[in-house]
Amino acid sequence: MSTPLYLANNPIYKLSMGNLNTKKSKELLSLLKERSWLVLDGKAKNNQGNLFKTELQQGDFVYVCIGSKQLWGIYRITGEWNTLPAELAPLLPSESEWGYRAAELVVSPVRNDIWNLKKVTKHWAPSGFSTFYRVADLEEANKLFFEPFYDRTLIPNAPEHLVKISQATPIPRNQILYGPPGTGKTFHTVIRAVAILEGVSDEAIKKEYPPAKRAELRKKFEKYQQAERIGFVTFHQAFTYEDFVEGIKPLPPTTPKHSKSEGAEEGEENRPTVGAGSVQYAVRKGIFRQMCETAANALPTEEEFVLKHIPFNELYAGFISHLGKLIESTNGPVIFRTKEGYGVQLTAVNQQTGRLTFQYGKGRVLDFDSPFNMDGSYSHVDKSRPEKLYALYSSIDQIKNLKSDIINKVGGNAKTLQWVAFNELKKYEASQLSSQRENKQIKPSPSYVLIIDEINRGNVANIFGELITLLEDDKRAGKGQTEALTVTLPYSQSKFSVPENLYLLGTMNTADRSVEALDTALRRRFSFTEMLPDPSLLSKDVEGINMQEMLLAINDRLEQLLDHDHVIGHALLMQVSNLNELKAAFRRSILPLLQEYFFGDWGKIGLVLGSAFIQQMNKKKEGKLKYKILSFDPYNKGDYSEKPVFRLTDVDSLEAKAFKDIYEIS
Known part of the structure; x- marks a missing residue:
């Protein structure tokens, strides 16, 4: 059953940016996706450009497609209409009145083979003859599009308080509010932080606390701070990893003793200097480590939540049953991505033996954007191959080289198809574990927020250090997080991970010339919301x-x-x-x-x-x-x-x- 996505009485629109799917505009598409900007030519036919400018409101939902080639996701509008910056004009396909709206990603697609919808020519569909169009028939759209491609059932009239971050409109765990000076970035962190902790949208908080009630909102924010649910720090040029995560700090001089002093880590001894009144040192935790440990202590315990291990035979039986139903219910070929990004078509599933049959292009797998140019070549993957891979690897990411990690380990010759079968099996397993968790109905862990003001004024690469990787959603610690990572901290030698219920909320002044741009690795792990003059x-x-x-x-x-x-x-x-x-x-x-x-x-x-x-x-x-x-x-x-x-x-x-x-x- 698909997860509900509550629209809270807001409409949802289709936005097709297919006219940007050109070699000239490829760089622009990448930039727009990074910034979460949705764009449209103001002179789009049938008044669609004007409707994008005037009808669309903050809080409305938009699903974005690149023509009938690719899905970006379902977004929620967070900003007003603005003219696209002039410096991006050379990347546009034409000189016109291009405008954009800032948005936040709500749901990513679970499938991208939208050519299977080519026979669905309704205006709201990716293949429909429209650029910007309101989806009116949600019952039809859910059945044909949102449920199979997003695993979401859109519910139009749920009350605002049901728009839960953890379920309906999940916001990124790492995000930055950016914009010119004086646009209310730090001011807005109060709204966003309280919204995250209470599991509602920014709009709900603004409605409950209009400007006249700002003092009441501040009191609530300060109560969360006192309860250690919200932390606050400002980055600057002298701020370091030792301040943010952990570092060795001197303690007040004492008599020369090899005893633990207040503030020392468990298992650590101070190292006194020679002579009376020697200086002692202890590992002190920075605000990031403190917030991580506090949030981790609020996660469900093993006793509260233990996922049932699914034996391979049981898992695989469910997997091939799922694939069989997928072939029957899909209006067109069932296409899966290869490791290189091409596509192969699943043509048959043997429910008795578990054999999977694939069709692919001559001499190589077919181009993912042209899935129907096949020459009838077929190959098979038997159950024994993914079974051996399942025993060897806990994650698809562990397979780096198809020949050495697959053929040399489990045999066979269809290395690409073995990777495809194993990848889809791991996706299916993840969905089953997710269902287990939902069925247990564990009370959601309380959220925590660390606000980092002026995040780009510090040397972020040095401040975060080796913890950059741990910020990713799938690398965070939590029950059911199969890809969670743990590192050993350099000073305390303690094991450390970032919990799934900690949100990082940064602010960034785009006009500050005294600092460099954000580290690229960190930028890729953050979602950006633009704050413009109003x-x-x-x-x-x-x-x-x-x-x-x-x-x-x-x-x-x-x-x-x-x-x-x-x-x-x-x-x-x-x-x-x-x-x-x-x-x-x-x-x-x-x-x-x-x-x-x-x-x-x-x-x-x-x-x-x-x-x-x-x-x-x-x-x-x-x-x-x-x-x-x-x-x-x-x-x-x-x-x-x-x-x-x-x-x-x-x-x-x-x-x-x-x-x-x-x-x-x-």
């Missing part, structure tokens, strides 16, 4: 000044002069209620930020704000520089005398008109 949160009338239009004008110009990451966030203006407060916000926050953006070229501030905010000193008579450049060979002082010198105007001397002129174009 002018609608500002007032339209502060002593006659439209704050919303002013911020829009500033950011439009900054994107033209710089890029998408160097804009101004709404949070810098949220507390402004009169002209004096607006002047203070410009003096303390906005002008210094623009000076940093245009370092060495302050004249461009005038292109953003106008001439009232900046003066060219050697052009205005009243602002001429007092001292001229002296003569000195071999320099030509004329070259420098003509160089423009700019000074910021005293903001307190400006009238309201100067701020209005930012957006009122005469």
Whole structure:
């Protein structure tokens, strides 16, 4: 039975990005998937581009396909519509009004052979003649599409509180909120952390705690902190692995004794120096290790949850029965991926002997994108082959080389097909273990959240060290986690793993030029949610000044002069209620930020704000520089005398008109 996916009264749409499935746009697709951006040409036919911009709302669901070739997954919209950054234009198939929406991945497909749906030509289907389309008939779509391809039954009208993170809308365990300065990233971590702990969506928390009830939400957040359910740390250039995970720290001097001191690890002895009042050392746990151990202690014990081992014969009997039903129920060929990413077709299953029969392309397995170009070549895999592989390997990842790890170990000659059969068997086994766990109805383990503010300001590769691999979902510790990994920590020599119920929530300022980009290995293990300026949160009338239009004008110009990451966030203006407060916000926050953006070229501030905010000193008579450049060979002082010198105007001397002129174009 498929797992329910509660939509909480939100609609679900189809989005096909098949027009990006070109050699030119291959890099763009990879970038969009990494950022969880969903895009569409604003001029798509039949008003579909406009509907993507105006009809789609935050909280709505979208299943994404690349034409009828590939499924990306089911996403939930988290951001407003925005113009695609100009720097991505060269990767687009055409010059048009391309826009995007930020989203979070909810469910990944369990199958990708969507050519089996070519006969389903309804508009909501991948093969349907539509780009953006609302899925109205969920009963039909569940039966033909969502259940077989996502193992999910979509339920439209479940109440919001039933949208559980662990079941219906699972959010990534490692995620980063990123965006320009002042977009509320740290502010939003309070909402996201409480949502994770209570198993609901961000939207549910916002609805329960509107801005007027922010103080109540903060109290709840602080209670979770006191209960050690939420941890908080800020990365910086001096932050190290020893601060984050564990390190050797000196203790206050004592008399020379070989005794354990407070704070020392169990089994560790202090190492005193020579002489009275010697310095002693102990291994101290960092916040990450503390949070991991606290979360691990809340996981079910062996007594609470023990998965039943399935004997191979019983497992294989269920497996071939499952494959037989799959062939009968699938409208088209049943295609499986090979280790190299090609496809082979399962044509027959012998329920008595367990033999599997495959059809494949001439001389090699067929191209996965062209599964019907077969020449009728057949080969078989008997039960004995996967049985031997099952005894040798606990994971498909342990098979690195098909010849040495399969043929040399278990014999036979169809090494690729043996790998396919074993891979599908392990998938089936995982699904059976998952069903066992669900049937036991164990109370879900409480979640824990570690917030890492300014995650890109630290040297993340050094801070996480060897623990980067342990962050992956399938490498985390927990009952039923068959691929969980454990490492030995360098100082304490203790065994360590990252539990499945710990969430990492980072923030990242995209305009910070003082730090490098995130380590690639770490970036691949995190999900990213973009936080953009939201002018609608500002007032339209502060002593006659439209704050919303002013911020829009500033950011439009900054994107033209710089890029998408160097804009101004709404949070810098949220507390402004009169002209004096607006002047203070410009003096303390906005002008210094623009000076940093245009370092060495302050004249461009005038292109953003106008001439009232900046003066060219050697052009205005009243602002001429007092001292001229002296003569000195071999320099030509004329070259420098003509160089423009700019000074910021005293903001307190400006009238309201100067701020209005930012957006009122005469």
